Amino acid sequence: MSLVLALFGAGNAFAAGVVPLPAEVTAGDGAFHIDAKTQVCVTDPMATETAHYLVDLLARSRNLKLGIRRCTAGTHAILPEARTITFSTAPGFEAEGYRLEVTPQRVAITATTGAGLFYGAVTLWQLLPAGAGQAEVSSQVIRDAPVYRWRGLMLDSARHFQSVEFVKSMIDWMALHKLNVFHWHLTDDQGWRLEIRKYPRLTSVGAWRTPATPAPAAVAAPAVAAPAAGKHLPRYGGFYTQRQVRDVVAFAASRHVQVVPEIDLPGHAQAAIAAYPWLGSADGPPPPVSARWGVHTYLFNPQPATLAFLKDVFTEVMDLFPSHEIHIGGDEVGKDQTYFTQEMSRFLTLHGRRLVGWDEILRPGLAHDAIVMSWRGTTGAHAAALAGNDTVLSPWPTLYFDNQQSKLLIEPPGRMKVISLEDVYAFDLRDESLTPAQRSHVLGVQANIWTEHIRTEERVEWMTFPRAAAIAEIGWTAPERRHWPDFVQRVAPTLAKYRSLGLHAADSAFAVDASVTPGPDGAVVTLSNQTGFGEIRYSTDGHDPTASSAKYSGALSLPANADLRAATFPEGAAAPLAAPVSDVLHRRLSPATLGRRGSRELDLCSDGISLLLEPSAAGAPAAHGRAGTPRPIFAIDIMNPCWIYRGVDLTRGAKLAAAVGELPFNFEIGADAQKIRVGDSRTPAGELEIRLDGCDGAPTATAPLTPLAADAMEAQLPPIDLAPRPGRHDICLRFARPRLDPMWALDWVEIGQ
Numbered sequence: 073m074s075l076v077l078a079l080f081g082a083g084n085a086f087a088a089g090v091v092p093l094p095a096e097v098t099a100g101d102g103a104f105h106i107d108a109k110t111q112v113c114v115t116d117p118m119a120t121e122t123a124h125y126l127v128d129l130l131a132r133s134r135n136l137k138l139g140i141r142r143c144t145a146g147t148h149a150i151l152p153e154a155r156t157i158t159f160s161t162a163p164g165f166e167a168e169g170y171r172l173e174v175t176p177q178r179v180a181i182t183a184t185t186g187a188g189l190f191y192g193a194v195t196l197w198q199l200l201p202a203g204a205g206q207a208e209v210s211s212q213v214i215r216d217a218p219v220y221r222w223r224g225l226m227l228d229s230a231r232h233f234q235s236v237e238f239v240k241s242m243i244d245w246m247a248l249h250k251l252n253v254f255h256w257h258l259t260d261d262q263g264w265r266l267e268i269r270k271y272p273r274l275t276s277v278g279a280w281r282t283p284a285t286p287a288p289a290a291v292a293a294p295a296v297a298a299p300a301a302g303k304h305l306p307r308y309g310g311f312y313t314q315r316q317v318r319d320v321v322a323f324a325a326s327r328h329v330q331v332v333p334e335i336d337l338p339g340h341a342q343a344a345i346a347a348y349p350w351l352g353s354a355d356g357p358p359p360p361v362s363a364r365w366g367v368h369t370y371l372f373n374p375q376p377a378t379l380a381f382l383k384d385v386f387t388e389v390m391d392l393f394p395s396h397e398i399h400i401g402g403d404e405v406g407k408d409q410t411y412f413t414q415e416m417s418r419f420l421t422l423h424g425r426r427l428v429g430w431d432e433i434l435r436p437g438l439a440h441d442a443i444v445m446s447w448r449g450t451t452g453a454h455a456a457a458l459a460g461n462d463t464v465l466s467p468w469p470t471l472y473f474d475n476q477q478s479k480l481l482i483e484p485p486g487r488m489k490v491i492s493l494e495d496v497y498a499f500d501l502r503d504e505s506l507t508p509a510q511r512s513h514v515l516g517v518q519a520n521i522w523t524e525h526i527r528t529e530e531r532v533e534w535m536t537f538p539r540a541a542a543i544a545e546i547g548w549t550a551p552e553r554r555h556w557p558d559f560v561q562r563v564a565p566t567l568a569k570y571r572s573l574g575l576h577a578a579d580s581a582f583a584v585d586a587s588v589t590p591g592p593d594g595a596v597v598t599l600s601n602q603t604g605f606g607e608i609r610y611s612t613d614g615h616d617p618t619a620s621s622a623k624y625s626g627a628l629s630l631p632a633n634a635d636l637r638a639a640t641f642p643e644g645a646a647a648p649l650a651a652p653v654s655d656v657l658h659r660r661l662s663p664a665t666l667g668r669r670g671s672r673e674l675d676l677c678s679d680g681i682s683l684l685l686e687p688s689a690a691g692a693p694a695a696h697g698r699a700g701t702p703r704p705i706f707a708i709d710i711m712n713p714c715w716i717y718r719g720v721d722l723t724r725g726a727k728l729a730a731a732v733g734e735l736p737f738n739f740e741i742g743a744d745a746q747k748i749r750v751g752d753s754r755t756p757a758g759e760l761e762i763r764l765d766g767c768d769g770a771p772t773a774t775a776p777l778t779p780l781a782a783d784a785m786e787a788q789l790p791p792i793d794l795a796p797r798p799g800r801h802d803i804c805l806r807f808a809r810p811r812l813d814p815m816w817a818l819d820w821v822e823i824g825q
């Protein structure tokens with residue numbers, strides 16, 4: 073007897089690790105046993121590549137080496153002892169759809185297209201539990217196909233450069249989530265990353281800049297050496313040769329991922345203009361490739377010569393990228409850009425391609441086949457659908473993966489708005505106000521990984537996964553079938569599989585958060601995790617917790633010098649070997665640090681442009697943040713660097729110690745820069761100002777600052793006495809500074825007796 077699993081019943085043995093959730097799962101009896109004797113059987117040559125993919129994945133993830141054979145549809149009947157995984161084709165499936173049937177005797181994957189077969193293989197792999205060697209898959213029948221045809225990720229390789237190997241690995245990870253569009257942001261003010269044969273200076277000049285932040289050691293040396301740089305100028309950059317691009321595109325095709333290249337115009341063009349100044353419209357000396365972030369003012373010049381240049385560039389782009397869709401950017405330009413959009417749209421159409429642009433391109437006269445990528449919220453998508461244009465939803469801030477995913481100290485630099493896994497999952501593509509015909513213009517969904525603040529490949533992985541798993545599910549699975557608690561149950565085992573394949577995914581959704589306050593025995597500690605998933609287990613004996621360590625059930629009263637370790641485990645993980653689903657949190661308490669708050673544990677006074685930033689000093693050896701002195705990460709609103717330490721008992725007075733760093737003000741924010749308070753310092757380098765219960769008025773105390781040594785990441789200030797006064801007070805800390813650049817930043821404050 074079999075039953076169709078109830079709507080939310082899939083978070084069990086059947087679809088346990090399957091993300092995105094399949095359209096239909098019907099449970100059967102028994103299970104298929106997969107081991108080294110299992111044969112992969114290919115009845116249609118179209119499946120050969122996918123069969124190899126599956127075999128390779130099984131070898132890499134569980135050290136299980138299966139053989140592949142060519143066979144006819146009935147082979148499994150003649151070879152009953154050799155359990156088979158059979159790939160066959162049949163007409164009638166949707167473009168990316170497939171059927172996966174598991175019985176104790178065999179697994180059969182059937183689809184009409186290569187993509188369908190591939191996704192069937194992915195689902196089969198996901199059905200296997202984490203672990204090595206042989207495994208069982210419960211009998212079941214899955215019928216599956218995606219709701220949306222555009223399930224994308226955008227990677228910004230311009231602000232920070234990633235190696236070809238890394239780019240391919242990202243595409244590989246996408247495929248494992250049935251994501252199918254890799255939007256590659258290849259040019260921007262800070263770098264031109266694509267070799268164009270006709271214009272070599274685009275890469276010999278445009279691919280290199282002075283580092284905006286310390287050079288990331290994690291990025292592999294670029295394939296082509298930087299041209300002789302000025303002796304003392306460190307250089308940062310890299311580009312993709314045409315040969316490398318063809319390799320990436322071919323690899324993506326083997327994973328059923330379409331690569332949509334973006335050449336951003338007419339704004340975000342400073343690197344190109346640095347290479348060929350005549351492309352620009354500004355007077356004055358040519359600009360350098362930018363080492364600053366924000367909206368730059370250099371634009372392509374709307375002249376016939378510029379257009380001829382762009383047509384040459386796009387001719388090479390079309391030769392490299394078979395994608396039907398070609399992205400021309402179009403974002404963040406002060407001026408009317410209809411001229412460029414229309415000319416480029418005509419040119420691409422002439423060559424049988426389709427223009428994609430950010431939602432600024434939506435202007436009267438936009439070609440009816442142009443695709444509008446809605447990023448300034450979802451109104452662009454709505455307007456595009458009304459106008460009869462296809463559209464992709466990629467709204468800031470929810471689908472902007474440069475935002476951090478929790479408030480924990482484990483998060484790398486980025487924007488400070490918290491976009492959790494649940495926030496991404498909750499994003500709803502449906503627009504009920506559209507008619508069914510208008511709705512059909514919504515092609516799908518995409519998340520964007522902007523890399524201004526994501527300088528290493530490891531951090532790109534962290535910022536992308538597992539949030540990309542949520543993108544995959546909202547793009548693939550019908551909204552009626554989606555259910556957050558069920559998704560979390562499926563993501564947790566998926567994280568374990570990520571680890572087995574070496575992906576540095578974020579555990580932010582499961583990681584333990586400890587809030588420590590002074591208490592009668594020393595400290596009171598409360599533990600939690602973002603999703604409430606599983607159970608938290610902890611230890612204080614100096615060893616990492618296991619599934620049999622004490623289970624957290626309420627606030628802990630610990631001595632002031634306790635050594636606390638905690639991690640999240642799956643619920644009811646009785647077996648002592650059950651692995652945690654988060655990394656271990658380790659807090660060594662001490663009487664002094666009880667009163668210490670890092671900048672991200674304080675409140676920011678405002679939320680203008682709030683960022684997590686690293687110091688620019690080259691001093692720190694540890695590019696990965698693993699070994700060596702960790703680089704401090706400063707939480708700062710660059711529009712108003714100001715922090716609040718709440719509720720300090722000053723009855724007996726207090727001593728305040730702080731560590732401060734200097735950050736370059738390397739932001740293009742136009743006239744908004746005038747809103748930043750500067751020029752209010754009394755000493756040459758500025759002061760730290762301390763105020764009570766408010767951030768205006770005369771400071772209670774000030775501490776003069778001295779510029780940091782070139783290789784120092786921060787400096788500790790001598791303690792400041794706060795005079796006794798009754799009650800608890802909010803302490804406001806901000807800096808007076810002589811000028812915009814550099815800006816002082818607070819790393820931590822310690823308040824004690």
Ligand code: TNX
Pocket residue numbers: 403404430447474522523524
């Ligand atoms: C806006 S989104 C941009 C990018 C930035 C991003 C995040 C879009 C089309 N333009 O240039 O990287 O914000 O800072």
